[in-house]
Every structure is written in structure tokens, then in C-alpha cells.
Amino acid sequence: MYRSHTNGELRINHSEQEVTLSGWVQKIRDKGFMIWVDLRDRYGITQLIFDEERTPAAVMEQAKNLGREFVIQIKGKVIERESKNTNIPTGEIEILVSDLTVLNEAKLPPFTIEDKTDGGEDLRMKYRYLDIRRNPIKDKLIFRHKVSIAVRNYLSNQDFVEVETPYLIKSTPEGARDFVVPSRMNEGQFYALPQSPQTFKQLLMVGGMDKYFQIVKCFRDEDLRADRQPEFTQIDCEMAFVEQEDILQTFEGLTRHLLKEIKGVEVEDFPRMTYDEAMRLYGNDKPDIRFGMKFGELNDFTQHRDFKVFNEAELVVGIAIPGGASYSRKEIDKLIDWVKRPQVGALGMVYAKYNEDGTFKSSVDKFYEEEDLKKWAEKTEAKPGDLICILSGETQKVRAQLSAFRMEMGAQLGLRKADEFAPLWVIDFPLLEWDEETERYHAMHHPFTSPKKEQIPLLATNPKEVKANAYDLVLNGNEIGGGSIRIHDKETQAKMFDYLGFSKEEAEAQFGFLMDAFQYGAPPHGGLAFGLDRLVAILGGQESIRDFIAFPKNNAGRDVMIDAPAPIDDEQLKELHLKLN
């Protein structure tokens, strides 16, 4: 037995007990005649005391040779501390050590194992096993576990069954890229790792499983952007005999439960907004509604004068920055520089101060009258003291630019509070989106998403306008989940593949099994998937997912700790019937 208690467990009422503890040396204070050691494990820190007068000389000598991160086991007596530490639960006691065993020595770690470390990202990743010893990382992994098990128990109590779907499936050219796995036993053939268990969960609905979920790894071989991982975890769900409303209700329930259980936050209201509305009011399909600054569209109040920039724009749109009227010229120039950064890409920004005294002062005073500026204030819901900022240009671009600016200002003004949670359903997504590169329509969600029934005829005439029974759950400006009602009959599914440019043969080869299944009594069904990495990060009040993943990969898809991927030997390649190209 290596320990009678953990290092987070002992209290004043354990006084005089003989205990055995094990753990890592966090800190040593050596006063010569007295040595204090902070002993750490996952559960906390307990102070050890070695005292010339009360500790055997040999043990005292051993203690002098300890170093940071040594793994030790001690025996000793719990005693009351003279100077108590009220910051930690064990702060009232210390252990007078009578016996010390070094279980393992430690080289000096390449960075300090402290809450605030001196280690940079690269070093921390290479020695991730040391990084995990730090509270901020350890706590995030434990937090993730708590969220996962809360999700599982909630869904299980709602009659959902967790079913494990296969990881070795079939490659489909549709959508983002598959990782493939060569088959040794089937020469020239490959499995693929699932981008999601989409078709399997639909087959489970055809199979009468009724309510399915799975917390499951998914894989996508995309060029990685910051904060994307080639393997990621989803809470994948599907329900039969449901309409959109049933699904929204069910997962509102789950989200409400998590916020309450994990964060102690009660959120009653899950507002809903159509995709079109979200784009119009926030320039974005995942608006952060913790704060206002809604878009005001200003075409009607800007294009009647001689200001060419606005007159030539497809969209003129503004937001009101609370309190911005008091910004100095220099401060405003900084904002203008911000929107002109290449990542944002605006050519400039027009502004109008709505002064506290009700007067206006704009950067385009030679073109516009006060009555115009009043209209702008009205449309952007500006109050006296605010700054109206206006961008113009091609609709899609200008919305993205103003949305980025709005988020930046929200952050600058402290309006995006980590402890405030504002969920939002965005509904009625378009079924299709036009892809400039391939010059054809792609499924916005995926090809199994059901169009709104009454709009199916529109597919032939104006496909862009067709809306889907598709929805995203947005939390604090992040899409944490998304799903749809699925097509459940062969004819509609075949038609959809046709619209998406699949030949009949391609559709049959790739998804024949699903269309077959639809002919044997498929129930109406739909579902949703949450991104667990993101959900956990947001619940944890963070935007970056990486520290909520035990062993993440870097932006090149590499695990720098184990040094993967790596070459394999020729023998293995030969067995797989492969050659390097």
C-alpha cells in the first residue's frame, strides 16, 4: 500500500494520526534545521515537515537530497500547523515525517510545473505528460470527464441508447477528406475512418433503435487551421418519429441540464432565429447574443446623396458602439486600421459620433445632413454617446467584415463574459450553397438533410432559395451543435444526389445501402451532433479547445510527443500491397 490518504484529504480532525502519503515534490523550503516539502498529487497538496529535533537524522539527510518532481512516499504523523494556510483545504495541518522513501528520482523538468508555467506551447506539447501535471490542464481534463458523463447519464435517462458504430468504414468522396486505412487482407482496398457516424445512425433509426447517441471520435484530413484537430469528438444523436420541434426541445433539455449541473447556471430562454435573420442582424450564422450591437441596414438612408462609395455598394450596414462617441481621433483611426487588416479586409470605415448632447459629427459630413444621421442612429439603435460605424460593399463580404468588427468590439468592451451563457437556435438554413470552385451546388449541411417539404418544387427553379429542416445550436458565438431532419425515402434521397451532381451510378455505389434501407420501412427521423471539444471549452469559459484534449496534435497534424506520423518499414508497405509514390 503506497498511501493511506491522498494529498487533498487530511484535515485538522486527522491530527495525531499516523499516515502514509505518496506524491510528487512540488516545492522545498530548506532552513537547515527545518525543511518543508509540498507534496502534490491529483487531489491536492499536503505540507510535510522535517525537523532536526523530531525527525530521525537519516531521514533529515534524505530530505536534503530531494529535488523538484521526485516521487516519494512518506510516513508520519498529522500535526496542526503553526502558521495556517487558508488557501488550501489541507492548510491547517502538516505531516511530521518519520520515514521517507524515494520511489523515483526526477530530472529537472524542462518547464516549471506551476499554474503559470514558463514553458512555451511547443515544449509543453513535447512533454505533454509534464504539462498534464499542472492544475490548469489537469482540471480541464477532469472537467471534460464530468461533462461527458453528465451528457451520457442525461441522455441515457431519456431512453437514448449509446451504440458503438464502426471506425473502419468506407471512403466516400463527398464532403471533406477521409483518412483511409489500407486493408492487408483485401489487396488494393481501403477502409476509411468516419468523418461522422451519419449513415450508421440513420441505419440505426431504420433498425428501430428509436433514440441513439454516441460520444465518438471522428476524423477529417483537412488542412488544419488553428484550433482544429484531425481527430475530434462528437456527441452524436439521432431520434426516430420526430419533427424538428421534438429535437430542439430534447437538446435544449440537455444543454439546460449541463449548464445547471456543470456551471450552476439556469438558462430558461433558448431564443430562435432564422438563418436569414442571423445574417441580416449579425452578419453571421452563429451570433453571440450576449451583447447587442445589432446590424442596421442603411441602403435606403445612404444612397440618396452623392457619396459614391455607398451608392455603388450592394450593402451599406452599420452598428452602434456603446459609448464610442467619446473616442479620440486616434482611437477611431485604430478601429479603422483594425477593419482594414488583411484578415478582415474592409477598404475603410465611415463613422458618425452621436454626441451626448444629441448632435452628430460624422466622417462624411460633406455628403449627409443631420436628418440622414438621425436615421442611421435609429436603424442601428444608437443612443446619445454612441459611435455609429458603417461598412459597405458586396453583401456577403461586408457582413463578414462587420461581424468580425462587432465581435472585436464586444471583446474590447468586455461584453463577452465567460461566465454568461446565451444559447440560441439558428434555424431554417439553406439546403444548398453554391461552390465557386467546382461551380456546382453543395449540401450546406450534408446530402441527407431534408428540404422543407413545401419547397421541394423550388429545387428545380431556384435551388438557392430552398430552406432545409436544419438547425444549429449556438452558444456565446460558437456553433456547439448542428443537425437536421433527414430524408427518409429513396425517391427524395435519389433526387437530392442528382441535384448535388452525383451520377446514378455514383450514388448507388456510395450510398446504395442507405437507399436500400429506406425501402424497408424507414421511419421519419432526425438528429444533431455536438462538438464535444468545443462544447467543453465554452462551458469552461475558454475559446481554445487544445487544452481540453489530453494529447492534441499541432497545426501540421503531428503529435510531437510521440513523433507521429512516421515512416513505416518496407516490409509493412509490401504486406499492405503499397509503394510510396
Add this chain to the structure above:
Amino acid sequence: MYRSHTNGELRINHSEQEVTLSGWVQKIRDKGFMIWVDLRDRYGITQLIFDEERTPAAVMEQAKNLGREFVIQIKGKVIERESKNTNIPTGEIEILVSDLTVLNEAKLPPFTIEDKTDGGEDLRMKYRYLDIRRNPIKDKLIFRHKVSIAVRNYLSNQDFVEVETPYLIKSTPEGARDFVVPSRMNEGQFYALPQSPQTFKQLLMVGGMDKYFQIVKCFRDEDLRADRQPEFTQIDCEMAFVEQEDILQTFEGLTRHLLKEIKGVEVEDFPRMTYDEAMRLYGNDKPDIRFGMKFGELNDFTQHRDFKVFNEAELVVGIAIPGGASYSRKEIDKLIDWVKRPQVGALGMVYAKYNEDGTFKSSVDKFYEEEDLKKWAEKTEAKPGDLICILSGETQKVRAQLSAFRMEMGAQLGLRKADEFAPLWVIDFPLLEWDEETERYHAMHHPFTSPKKEQIPLLATNPKEVKANAYDLVLNGNEIGGGSIRIHDKETQAKMFDYLGFSKEEAEAQFGFLMDAFQYGAPPHGGLAFGLDRLVAILGGQESIRDFIAFPKNNAGRDVMIDAPAPIDDEQLKELHLKLN
């Protein structure tokens, strides 16, 4: 809303309520003026009644056109049945239908959707989504979910943290075969899918996670035997600051909890047996101790006469078949034929009847005296009325043969009862096993297993005799879990790689990160992994795992439903920098 209730929900106290139900048509009885339909969903079956006198004519007409497995929605009134069915919970009521909507038609399924189906294995696998509609399969998947969530909650309540380890890791030539995943972004390099999260869970211990578990998919590209899957699920566990005893206690607790929670069975006793003892008494390292028939080693009582077969044998060993003395010559010949089957491989079998009256009659009476036979009876614990069966030959082979025979006789005599649970720890496994093919020692468990400390010197002189701190949990003759105390210092680990024939460079290239980690303060640690597929099957009283897996692969590693693996196109191969060989 597709339904107000499920089909397992309505009782006599719902009488007169108007309800909406949805589901599959299980059965139709059409008497012309009256039609009964069994409506099925995951939750049960509810009987619908269409009655010429009370049902609208149009609905009556619709009902006549229903077919098996049609998906329908009905509205109607709950009424008391005239002839009640006490076999199902909804058997006291039926629904008088007023409204019927066909949600989806169904082609005639390729096999009957009944508890006993007419579908063969191949057909059931191709249409697995229909197979899952059958209660025996559906119930097994729900059972698996219950076991999984019980495991998770138990371990979580014991302070274990579920940590997700990566699926895209590094290939290591050690042990069974890796599936590999070519990296598009890292030309000529490959990830591997984990055969187990072994090194990661050890790194989590180095990282101070203290108690880790994960229910996780693992992958092994082996030639498949019946009832093996290329992807399988493990309950993977690891603990720091533990000795073997702590681990056995912890997982006895888990197993006891599962047996109680899932099966309602209380098992107090988890006996322990060394590997050597198990081999000696049962010829097997995973003995089924639900029944006796222990081996009696008979060399000392058989090799003093002129019977050449025994005299030349390395081992002569017998078991007593309860009640076997009454077997006819024909019955005994059948047993002899059984052990001579090529799958078993014995050359013959000697037997001795220990008659009820205390006399003996053996097949080798011309060589042996009654006093010899008495000794055989004593050593095999035979009682009057039993049949002593004796095999001889090379120790390892003859043990395997007699073990197979013992299991067969246990089955024939009904001693392997599905509802009886007899767990057993087999401990003190050998560290190494000699591999004839490669002519070197392999790690019996894996190269991270700790030898018993006091036996480390033996490694140099008599490696075969070195025992490991390794243990298996056996349930009803199946290994359901196995694990070990791990090496946690660099020197021992390096020495172990050396003994296993790794060059220093190979060890460094493949496991350098782990040995590095051991230098930064690795705690003593150990763990265990359960095979979830097998565990669930055994708890479910079955020996075959396949029906406890939603979408299993066949013996060629193929998913015949989705037809995977499959060729990928040249474009994709090119992007992966690969050519077919």
C-alpha cells in the same frame, strides 16, 4: 408530433384515452370485417383494431393495404381487449383506430423480423439494419449500453477519470499488427491505429492523472479467427501508487458491482490461482471453475509398469467424468473419437470405469493392477460411478487436449450454466514466452510489464522461469480482463527491451518518449483492460460476441452491409503519395 405514447406504454388505466402511435406493422390478421394489426417499436407491441362497424370505411380500406414492416401512424381510442394477452405488458388493451397515415411503405424484408428468424448469418449481416429490429439483437445492444454506463458510473464514482487518448498514433513493429493511416500532409509517413492506449495511459500516470479509464476502440490487423473483430472495444484502466493487490481489489469491486447491478447475482468470492497451478489443475490459463473435473497428474502411478505409451510420455494426466462409469462402449468410443479430432489432436484415450460397487474396469487392464487404478481414482478425485479419462504425451499439448475435453464434457453434462458466474484471478504469469518461429523470447503480456522484483536476476540465467506481476480476470472460462504492474524506471525498461531483442536504437526510436517520461518522476503504476465485447457477451450468458456489436465485420474483415473495404480512386492515392503495388 408523431406519437403521444410508445408502443410499450399503454395499460388498462389509459382506457378511453385518445392516443397517437407510430411504429412498424409486425403482424396483420384480416378477418374481413375486422382487422388486427400488431404495431411495434423499440419499446413493445400494441394491438390495433380496425372494425367495420366502428372504423371509418376509408381507414378500413387503408388498413387492408398494409404490409409487414410498413411504417404507420395511427390515432385512436384505448379500449379494453376482449381476449387479453398476458404475455405482453400492453396485453389488456387495444387501440380502436380512427385515423391511419402510412409514413413509409416497405418492401418484403429478405428474412422474417421475428425472434426466431429464417435469415442466415450472411443475409442478416447484409441487412443488419433489419436484423437490429429483431428483439434478440436489439436487446443485446441495449444490454451493452447498460453495462457500459454502469462501468462508467462505477469507475467515475471511484475517482477514475475517463480521458480520451488519440486514435492517430505511431506504428510500432512490436506485437500484433497495426492498421496504418497514410498522412497526406506528411509525405511518406503514416499514423497507426492503436492496438491499445497502453503507452498513453502510462503517460497519464506520469502526468499525475492517478486513476484513468476509457471505454475505447482498439484495432488489430490479424488474420481473423471466428469471433474476432479487427476493431474491438476495451475498458482500459490504469492506477498510480498501487501494488497488484490494490488493482485486484478495485476490479473485483467493479465486477461484483456489474454482476449485482446487471444480473442481480451476488458473488462474494474471487478465488486466486497462480498460472502454474491453473495449468496443472485445468491445463489452461483461463479455467472455467463453475465445475470440477480437476486434472490428476498420474506419471508416478502409471510409469512403473510395462505400458509403453505412458512410459514414454512427458505427462500422463486424467480427469474423472461424473457418472461416466455407466457409459456404454459406444458412448465411450464417441468420446475417444472426439479427442482424436484434428482440432484436439490426441492419439487416443485410456479410460477406467470406477463402478458404483467399487470395482474398476479399464482399457489397460492387462498392464495395471487394481491398486494402480485406485491411485488414479484418488488423484483425479473420482467417486464410484465416475469414468476416469487419461491422456498422455508432451506436457503442453496434452494439457491443451485434456482441457478441451474437460470443457466439452462440462458442456455435455450441463455444468456450464449461463446463469452461474464464477470469477477467478489467475496471477503470477510468466514474464516471457519462447517463440519457436522467431527463436526468441516475447513478452507474454507486453514489454511494459514488470517482472517480480526479486526475480530480476533470473532474467540473465533462466528467463523462462521469471514471473511477472501480471494477472488475468477469468469469468466462466473466458479471459475477460488482464493487466499488470508496469515498469516505471528507465533502466529496467531498457533492460527489458534488450532481453526482447530490441537494439538500443530501435527501443529509442519506438519508445524513447516513454523512457524519457520515466526520467521525470514516474510513479509506480499498473492497470488492467477488460474486453468489453466479451464481457458483455458473458454477462448476457452467451459465448459469441458478434450479436453484441451493432455492425460487426465478417471473418474476412469485411462489412458486407456497406461493402467495405473498397478501392479508392487514383486521385486520392496520388494525394496520399501512394501507388498500389
